[in-house]
Amino acid sequence: MVSRIYKAHKMHFRKKKWYASVSVPPEVRHLHSEPRLRLSTGTSDKTTAGILARDKVVPLIHRRIDALFDKLDPFVEGLRDILENEGADVSQWYHDGCIKLKVSGDKTTLSAISGGIKFKANGRALTVVEQWKATNYKDLAMMVTGLGYAVPERLLTALPRDLMQEIYDTAKPTGAPPSVMGKLYKEITGLLGDEDGQRALQMMPSTITRINIQSAKTLMPMFIDWSERYIKEKKRKDSIDVHTKRKKACAMFLLVCGNKPLDEYDAVHMIEMARYMDHDTNGRQWAKATIKNYVSYVKQAFDYAGSSRNDLGKVVLTAHPFHNMQEIKSYGSEGKPYLPLTSEELTSLFSSKMEPQERLLLAVLVTTGMRLDEAALMIWERITLQNGVLCFSLVDHVADEAVRVKNVGSRRYIPVPDVIKSMLGNGGTGRLFNYRIDTEGKSENAASKSLMPIIRQVTSHPQKAVHSLRGTFIDLVRELGDVDSEDRKFITGHKQGDVGGDGYGEGPSMKKRLHIINKVEHPWLTSAFANSPHKP
Structure with a gap:
């Protein structure tokens, strides 16, 4: 499929007037006398010419080039990549009404019909060379097939019914026509002699696919x-x-929009996916943020096609319509932020009866701001000294196994707060918590199922959950008043993290991070019941 993508225009001062010109794409270069299509702006004033070029002249040039594209033959253009890859000059079709191609070796008709027999004369290998010529659509289809390709069926639908039927009839496997056999007999026996020629003919396939x-x-x-x-x-x-x-995301797009060639989707297809997710067959309204993410992931699939080549060395997809999808913003439910827990709720929470494992996990969350999955997957080997400070490590190189985090900025060291050190006891090996790890490598779902009943004992607010403890920690640090927002983001994993980074320093020191974390008071943890050691 020919994509109508034009290069930026250029301005030229000629004959006391400014002209705008656009490069004529190679696919239609043979239909225009010059490599650029040039039109006058009618003025010698450069500023005025620039405005006229943008608003009037260049759009007119584009329309004229569009008219050149409209003259192209859809069937021929559908085979252009194949033909050009094999060395054919497709412009011949428009100039001479035919396409000629010199073919040699295994791709020749002689080689195909004779079953790939290698011909020799006087003990030396012969290179068979044939001159192919296509003067109609059936010839072109046979040429493409002879080169080892297939004709996309969609190209046939644009042809008149009688031509389409003729090609379908020719596509049926058949024996070699007598005229072809006679010519072949003369060629082979002329090359090999009567005896060897007869033997070669006997080895020919009984049918051929033209x-x-x-x-x-x-x-x-x-x-x-x-x-x-x-x-x-x-x-x-x-x-x-x-x-x-x-x-x-890709599965959702496939469900809603169906399976099509990449170049047959339009902008409405993406909108239809968003519209479906706004009210799906189960009556569910997906979150606005989820719809946005799904659209982004699907768009990236089409972007990837724009940066990849097919087997013919051509860009898979030169353009797609999924840019500036502003209408998507109107679909989906608005996300409701998690609310932090109040001091009273925190006091009630840690006064509740619970197992040591849940108590330690809740304490880690509220004193470090870690995400639930980061804490639930923590292993003892990641509680290590970093620059003299005991830290929870979310950096890959600390332990043998790769750490699971949300993004690069989340790979960080978090000092262990003094207030929970006694709860860690004498340490251990392996995981701190035994919550089940699911098939996606996460433990947050199982951990949440254990923690939410405890939280529901102190609050029934739908926007207060386990994740609220992360927001609670951020608010507590913010209320200190003298903590730089960048330092706070390093601790919570909202900045560049301790690996990767942006090339400008390493962030706050471990001692500074520990100082900030220890400045936050946690009266709900200081009572005797909160300091029972955790048994691994």
Whole structure:
């Protein structure tokens, strides 16, 4: 499919007037006498000319180039990449009414019909060379098939019914026509002699396929196939969470929009996915943020096609319509932020009866601001000294196994607050907590199921949950008044983190982080019941 993407225009001062010009794309260069299409702005004033070029002249140039594209033959253009890849000059079709191609070796008709026999004369290998010529659509289809490709079936639908039927009839496997056999007999016996020629003819296949039609679009991938390649490629750098969301987004797009070649989707398809998620078949309204993420992941699949080449060395998809999708913002429910717990609720929470494991996990969350999954997956080997300060490490190189975090900025060291050190006891090996790890490598769901009943004993507010403890810690640090927001973001993993970074320093020192964390008072943890050691 020819994409109508034009290069930026240029301005030229000629004959005391400013002209605007646009490069004529190579696909239609043969239909225009010059490599650029140039029109006058009618003025010698450069500023005025620039405005006229932008608003009037260049759009007119684009329309004229569009008219050149309209003159192209859809069937021929659908085969252009194949033909050009094999050395054919497609412009011949428009100049001379035919396409000529010199073919040699295994791709020759002689080689195909004779079953790939290698011809020799006087003990030396012969290179068979044939001159092919296509003067009609059937010839073109046979030429493409002879080169080892298939004709996309969609190209046939644009042809007159009688021509389409003729190509379908020719696509049926058949014996070699007598005229072809006679010519072949003369050529082979002339090369090999009567005896060897007869033997070669006996080895020929009983039927030949002159036209191969493939219903699947051979040059443009189907979305289901491309999404698998895209997801596999991105998996190398994706976290498990992002990998899962990417798969779900593509599956949703496929469910709503169906499986099509990449170039057959339009902007409305993405809007239809968002509209479906706004009120799906189960009556569910998905969150606005989730819809935004799904749209982004699907768009990235099409972006990936724009930076990849197909088997013919061509860009898979030169353009797609999924840019500036402003209408998407109107779909989905507004997210409701988690609310922090009050001092009274925290006091009631830690006064509640609970197992040591849950008590320690709640204490870690409220004193460090860690995300639930970061804490629930913590292992004893990651509680280590960093620059003389005991820290929870969320950095890969500290332990043998890779740490699971939300993003690069989350890879950080978090000093262990003094107020919970006694709860850690004498340490141990392996995981601090025994919450089940699911197939996505997460433990937060199992941990949340254990913690939420405890939180519900002190508050029934729907916007107060386990994640509220992270917001509570952020508010407590903010209320100190003298903590730089950048330092706070380093501690909570909202900044660049302790690996990767932005190339400008390493962030606050461990001693500074510990000082900040220890300045936060936790009266709900200082009573005797909160200091019972945790048994690994």
